[in-house]
Amino acid sequence: MKKSNNKNVFYDPTLAKRHSKAKVFKGFALGSLVLSLLFLALFLSDMVAKGKSAFMQTYIQVEVTYSEASIKSYRKAIERKYLHLVSRSAIRDIPMNAKKDPSLMGTKQLMWILADDQVDMYMKDQYYKLKDKDLKTLKTLITNNRIEKRFNTIFFTQGDSKIAENSGFASAIIGSIFTLLVTMAVAFPIGVATAVYLEEFANPDSKWSSLIEININNLAAIPSILFGLLGLSIFINLFGIPRSSPLVGGLTLALMTLPIIIVSSRAALRSVPASIRQAGYGLGLTKIQVVRDHVLPLAFPGVMTGSIIGLAQAMGETAPLIIVGMIAFIPDSPTSIMDAATVMPAQIFTWAGMPEKAYIERTAAGILVLLSILISLNAIAVYLRKKFEVKWQ
Amino acid sequence: MESFQPKNKKTLLKETIIEYFLIVAAIISILTTFGILFSILFEAIEFFNLRSFTYFITGSEWSPGTPNSKFGAGAIFAGTFVITFIAIAVSLPIGVFSAIYMSEYATDNIRTTVKPLLEILAGIPTVVYGFFAAITVAPTIVHIADLFGLDASFNSALAAGIVMGIMIIPVISSLSDDVINAVPDSLRKGSLALGMTKAETIKDIVLPSALPGIISATLLAISKALGETMIVVMAAGMNANKFSINPLEDMTTVTVQIVTALTGDFEFNSPDTLSAFALGLILFVVTLVLNIVSVMMIKKFKEKYKMSNL
Numbered sequence: 001m002k003k004s005n006n007k008n009v010f011y012d013p014t015l016a017k018r019h020s021k022a023k024v025f026k027g028f029a030l031g032s033l034v035l036s037l038l039f040l041a042l043f044l045s046d047m048v049a050k051g052k053s054a055f056m057q058t059y060i061q062v063e064v065t066y067s068e069a070s071i072k073s074y075r076k077a078i079e080r081k082y083l084h085l086v087s088r089s090a091i092r093d094i095p096m097n098a099k100k101d102p103s104l105m106g107t108k109q110l111m112w113i114l115a116d117d118q119v120d121m122y123m124k125d126q127y128y129k130l131k132d133k134d135l136k137t138l139k140t141l142i143t144n145n146r147i148e149k150r151f152n153t154i155f156f157t158q159g160d161s162k163i164a165e166n167s168g169f170a171s172a173i174i175g176s177i178f179t180l181l182v183t184m185a186v187a188f189p190i191g192v193a194t195a196v197y198l199e200e201f202a203n204p205d206s207k208w209s210s211l212i213e214i215n216i217n218n219l220a221a222i223p224s225i226l227f228g229l230l231g232l233s234i235f236i237n238l239f240g241i242p243r244s245s246p247l248v249g250g251l252t253l254a255l256m257t258l259p260i261i262i263v264s265s266r267a268a269l270r271s272v273p274a275s276i277r278q279a280g281y282g283l284g285l286t287k288i289q290v291v292r293d294h295v296l297p298l299a300f301p302g303v304m305t306g307s308i309i310g311l312a313q314a315m316g317e318t319a320p321l322i323i324v325g326m327i328a329f330i331p332d333s334p335t336s337i338m339d340a341a342t343v344m345p346a347q348i349f350t351w352a353g354m355p356e357k358a359y360i361e362r363t364a365a366g367i368l369v370l371l372s373i374l375i376s377l378n379a380i381a382v383y384l385r386k387k388f389e390v391k392w393q
Numbered sequence: 394m395e396s397f398q399p400k401n402k403k404t405l406l407k408e409t410i411i412e413y414f415l416i417v418a419a420i421i422s423i424l425t426t427f428g429i430l431f432s433i434l435f436e437a438i439e440f441f442n443l444r445s446f447t448y449f450i451t452g453s454e455w456s457p458g459t460p461n462s463k464f465g466a467g468a469i470f471a472g473t474f475v476i477t478f479i480a481i482a483v484s485l486p487i488g489v490f491s492a493i494y495m496s497e498y499a500t501d502n503i504r505t506t507v508k509p510l511l512e513i514l515a516g517i518p519t520v521v522y523g524f525f526a527a528i529t530v531a532p533t534i535v536h537i538a539d540l541f542g543l544d545a546s547f548n549s550a551l552a553a554g555i556v557m558g559i560m561i562i563p564v565i566s567s568l569s570d571d572v573i574n575a576v577p578d579s580l581r582k583g584s585l586a587l588g589m590t591k592a593e594t595i596k597d598i599v600l601p602s603a604l605p606g607i608i609s610a611t612l613l614a615i616s617k618a619l620g621e622t623m624i625v626v627m628a629a630g631m632n633a634n635k636f637s638i639n640p641l642e643d644m645t646t647v648t649v650q651i652v653t654a655l656t657g658d659f660e661f662n663s664p665d666t667l668s669a670f671a672l673g674l675i676l677f678v679v680t681l682v683l684n685i686v687s688v689m690m691i692k693k694f695k696e697k698y699k700m701s702n703l
Contacts, residue, residue, distance in 0.1 A: 010588075022592035026498060032490030033499075033507065036566070039559045040514055046529050047521070193418030201415060215423050221613070221684040222677070223620020225648050226429055229673045232655065233432040255425045262422065288408045316518025319622035319648070323655050345520040345623075352524045352627060360528065367521050374516065 047371070051364030057152040057165065058115040058123045060086055060141060064094060066104045071095045078113075084134045085141075089166035090114040112148070117164040117358035123149060127357050155365065159331040160347060164358035167351075169366050171333040175246060175326075175341035176315060178334055182250025183257055183314050188307055190254075191261030192296075195303075198262075199269040200291050220259035227256050228323025236324060243325040244340040252320050257310040264306020268299035273392050301388035308381040312374050318345040344370045433677055436670035440464075443664045449671060455633035457654060457665040464668050466675075468636050472550065472644030476629060477618040479554025479640055480561060485611060487558075488565025495566070496573040497595055508570070515563035523627030526556035531628055538641055548630040548643035557624050561614045568613065572606025572691075573599060575698055605694040612687040616680040622648040647672045 012018075062082045064070075070077035077094045078086065090113045098104050119138060121128040130138065141147050159171030194212075202209040231252035235241045241248045272295050280290035296303075321327070327346045334341035342350070344366065351363040441449070444464050452465020491511070495504050531552035538545035545551070576599050584594040600607070630643025633650055654669035 012588075018590050018593065022590040025592035025596070026494075029490045029494035029498060032487045033494045036487055036491055036514065036559075036562050037507070037510060039562075040510065043517075043525055043559075046525065050528070190418045190421055193415045194422055197415035197419045201412060202419070212419050212423060215426050217688065218681065218684060219422060219426055221616060221680065222426075222429060223616075223622070223648070223680055225620060225622045225651060226433065226673055226677055228655075229436075229651070229670060230425075230429045230432050233436060233670075234428055237661070258422055258425070286404070286408055288411050312516070316516075316520070318518065318520040319626075319652070322622075322626075322652055327656070345518050348524065349520050349623070349627070352520075352527065363524055363528075367524065370518065371521070374518070378516065 044371075047364050047367050051361060051366075051368045053124045053126070054155060054361035054365035055152050056124075056149045057154065058120040059112045059148050059150055060115045060119070061110060061112050061146040061148070062086065064109050064111045064113070066094075066098050066107055066109070071098055081133075081137050084131070085116055085119050085138060087114040087116050087163065087165045089161065089163045114154070114165055115147070117356065119147075120165055121358055123147065124361075126361075155362070159333060160329060160342070160350070161331060162329075164354075164356050164362070167359070167362060169344070169347060169362075169369060171330060172342050172344045172347035172366070173369075174333040175330070176343040178246035178337050178341060179250045179253065179321075179326075179343050180311060180315060182246055182337055183253040184307070184311060186251060186254035187257040187261055187310065187314075191258050191307070191310075192265050192303060194258070194262050195265035195269055196291060196296070199266050200287070200295065216259050216262055219255075220263070224256060224317055225319040225323065227252050228320030230255070231320060231324040242338055242340070244328050244330075244342075245338050246334060246341050247337040248324050249321050249326050249341075249343065250337070252324055253314040253317060256317065256320065257314045260310035260313060261303075261307050264309070265299070265303045268302025268306070269295060271302065271392065272298045298390060301384055301390075305381045305385045308377055308384070312377040312381075315343075315377075316345055316370065316374060318349055321346055322349070344373075430677070433670050433673045436667050437674040439662070440664055440667035440671045443667070453634070453636060455650070457668060458657065458659065462665060464664065464671075466633075466647075466650075466672065469633050469645055469647055469650055469672070471636055471638070472629070472633075473619060473646040473648075475638055475640060475644055476550050476554045476557065476625060476646055477615060479551060480557035480618040481611065481615060483555055483558025484561045484565050484614060488562045488610075488614075489569050489607060491562070491566045492569035492573055493595060493600075496570050497591070497599070508567075511563045511566055514559065515561075515567075517560070519560065519621060519623040520627070522556050522560050523623040523625075526552050526624055526628035530556055534641070543641060545641040546630065546643040548628065549641050550629060550644040551640040553625050553629040554640065556628065557618055557621055560621070560624070561617050564614045564617055565607075565610045568610035569603070569607050572603045572610075572694060575606070575694075576602045577698060603694075605690045605697075609687040609690040609694070612683045612690070616683040616687070619683075620648065620676060620680055622652065625649050626652050647676050651676075 060082065062078050064077050066077070071094075074091050074094045075083060077091060083091075115123075118128045118130050122130060122135075122138065138147070154166060155168045155170075157170050158166065158168030161167040194216075198209060198212060202212075231248055235248045235251055236243055241251070276294050276298065277290050280294050285293075321343060326342055327350055328340055328342065329350070330340055330342045348363055348366045348370065351359045351366065448463070448465050451467060452463065453467040454463040454465045455469060456463050495507060499507065531547050531549060534549055534552050535545045535547055580598050580602060581594055584598045585591070589597070625646045626649050629649055630645050631649065631653065632643060633645050635642070635644070637644065651669040651672050654666055654672075657665065659665040
């Protein structure tokens with residue numbers, strides 16, 4: 001024992017060290033938590049920084065000549081020096097405009113036309129590739145106020161395109177809606193029915209119900225890509241459902257969403273007190289009547305919350321959909337669940353792999369759209385739970 | 394609890410039909426598991442009829458689509474292992490320490506705000522993480538490695554591993570938080586009363602008691618990392634022939650090769666495509682075993698502390 005001046009018999013010379021160690025430990029714990037929140041902040045701000053520019057798009061004011069020659073070859077419709085500055089997709093539409101409105105023929109119109117992606121990148125201070133000659137023309141246009149940035153409507157109204165400035169997210173959004181409609185149409189009734197069976201009908205101690213239970217837990221933990229393998233070999237190869245269709249994608253996602261819906265619905269059913277059921281039986285109702293008219297309506301907010309969370313998860317899923325072919329280049333929106341379609345995350349994946357730099361901001365913008373939908377869905381789920389959940393004594 | 398049997402024959406019939414419908418619905422979840430198992434198993438068996446199983450497990454040359462194609466997945470397994478290891482090295486300390494702060498130090502207010510924020514990390518679609526890894530993290534790593542005179546690949550295992558680690562932080566923190574909370578308070582009070590500091594109590598009393606739960610969370614996280622697809626497809630490499638443990642080099646994983654094999658232009662019944670199912674079978678078996686062990690460990694923990702709500 002070291003000698004100390006302190007008279008206190010409990011005096012421990014290592015105490016100061018131990019206390020400082022305790023402080024360091026607490027600092028570590030707080031640091032980790034802050035670090036993980038920092039990751040989240042860094043990640044979100046990075047996406048906003050990369051994606052926000054995609055919501056504006058550059059337009060150029062040029063003179064368009066409507067003549068026989070320019071209808072035959074749209075490259076003659078505008079002055080040669082502007083040809084590399086405007087979007088190929090926009091001047092391709094010039095002959096169509098003339099067909100729609102024959103009075104345009106033989107006139108010259110001053111029009112705002114979509115700019116080429118390189119011009120757009122230049123205007124947004126990003127990496128661009130422009131020839132010196134074109135850059136000079138562009139600078140004169142800027143001084144003459146013939147260049148303008150507008151809200152990017154193309155992004156929300158059009159489908160994918162090989163021309164960066166003409167590509168949009170709309171067909172992916174519609175593809176996602178079709179796919180998720182299939183998913184929910186399959187997963188919701190089956191999930192709720194399974195939950196009702198396990199909670200209200202099955203004998204909880206029987207081997208049969210514990211088998212189902214273990215199964216559902218395992219299903220929730222199987223890597224998502226393996227569901228894609230199931231979709232490929234059973235839905236496509238065995239049942240002959242067309243590849244890339246919302247039907248096959250939706251069915252595959254439905255199987256993944258099932259465990260989420262089952263688990264949350266069971267929790268909701270379990271929270272309905274037994275007295276409700278006893279009262280029903282006491283009045284002479286049959287079991288089905290009690291479940292259908294009393295237990296299920298009371299558990300409904302919980303069931304809905306779980307289903308919305310499952311829906312949000314299915315919406316962000318990509319891997320199994322790649323396996324069933326939903327990453328093909330699809331410029332048009334699907335019109336039925338049998339058409340080839342792409343979904344939001346798959347479109348993000350496709351754009352992320354594009355070599356042109358102009359797709360990067362579109363990818364990030366697509367991510368922002370997807371994330372805002374997911375966050376709203378989760379907010380709705382939380383709201384529903386808070387508003388409608390019945391608190392039992 | 395017994396209910397009345399309906400006297401009306403029509404109602405009785407209707408109710409029996411509804412009950413059978415419910416049973417059928419419950420069976421579908423079982424069918425799905427078996428569907429996955431058999432669809433993978435049959436195609437995998439077909440693959441192993443064409444190619445040797447031992448070479449698949451131990452061989453190191455992976456050359457689909459070539460004449461005399463070889464399927465030795467050694468380098469693929471090694472790459473998967475390295476990336477998973479990096480992911481766990483990132484997420485385990487951060488996840489466990491975050492859980493310690495939330496359950497031992499934080500006030501209820503902080504806890505209720507921070508926990509959902511952490512859950513957001515788990516809710517972000519993996520394709521978004523993949524983009525983040527490929528566009529932001531990978532170039533940063535190349536840049537930093539350059540400062541030290543090192544040569545890093547733009548598809549480095551490190552970028553994919555770190556971002557995957559961020560993704561699975563909530564898997565570890567959430568479950569660890571639950572188990573640390575479940576450790577009885579009497580243990581903490583006893584330790585504090587004997588004069589231990591709070592940090593010593595956590596380190597020597599709380600964490601050892603919660604260990605089975607933390608291990609169980611880690612196993613789940615490993616299983617999640619092994620099966621993760623989009624991050625590695627977008628940020629990790631494609632070369633399935635290079636053995637390396639240098640995290641700055643590009644590596645490939647089981648899931649990347651499954652996607653590559655199935656999105657290529659091979660015929661379905663060729664070994665090139667079927668190899669995806671062989672890889673899928675390995676992935677299925679490994680993740681299944683990890684999940685079962687994880688569930689068993691948490692069950693033991695529950696029995697020890699007589700818990701029922703975990």
